[in-house]
Amino acid sequence: MMLTERQEYLEGGYAELSCARCYALVRVRKSSPQQTSVQWTTSAAKACPNRLTALVPTCLDLRASIDDAVRAGKLEVS
Numbered sequence: 064m065m066l067t068e069r070q071e072y073l074e075g076g077y078a079e080l081s082c083a084r085c086y087a088l089v090r091v092r093k094s095s096p097q098q099t100s101v102q103w104t105t106s107a108a109k110a111c112p113n114r115l116t117a118l119v120p121t122c123l124d125l126r127a128s129i130d131d132a133v134r135a136g137k138l139e140v141s
Contacts, residue, residue: 076103076141077101080132087111091129093140099129 066136077090087110089097090102103120113122132138 080128080138082111082122082125083131085110085112087117089125089126091132091138093129093133093138096140097110099126101125101129 076092076094078092079088080091081088087103087107089104089107092100094100099121103115110124111122113124115122129138133140
């Protein structure tokens with residue numbers, strides 16, 4: 064994989080989004096109505112009051128914020 068392909072894979076289509084509850088700022092990509100990718104920074108993970116693990120990589124509050132952003136047209140499903 065070339066550097067530009069890798070960079071596009073890692074960064075392409077992501078939008079910044081803040082959780083409505085704790086204001087953790089993450090990067091989100093919706094590839095389909097069912098598939099959501101979230102990139103957490105260390106500071107966002109610390110801001111989230113829920114314990115995040117590899118098996119639970121997001122929280123219900125963030126999921127609700129993502130769903131609200133999609134409904135409001137602030138986050139596109141691509």
